[in-house]
Amino acid sequence: RGIGRALVCNTLSAVGTRQLMVDYGFDPLVPVQIYSDEAGIRKPNPNLLIWAMTALDVAPADVWYVGDKYDRDVFAARRAGVAAVLMTSGDTDPDQSAGIEPDLVVPDPAALADAVIASVEA
16 A cells, blocks of 8 residues: 555664564564664654654655554654554553643554555545
8 A cells, every 4th residue: 555664662672573573574564663772762752753754755744653652652753743643552551641642542453454544545
């Protein structure tokens, strides 16, 4: 569908996470991978997202950011100026959001896929 993908991850071990991406077959599906331990900064610093957008050659207005942590992901995405912020419902803590909310919370990957497809086909 022509949708670019990037992984922006707060991690202590990019090496381990990269290996998991290979082991589970996700590596070829996610051409841009930015890991905090390699970058030397962590979310909510928006530069991690900005670097991913630059690597994909996309404008913030065309980006949907999906995260699972209010206190890191929503803040980083809002600071980076992305068009939409989506949250998975599994590991969120709205008490940490300080009033900054995502645009959509989805219950599972299937609902996320449905939302993205509906947006692309609209």
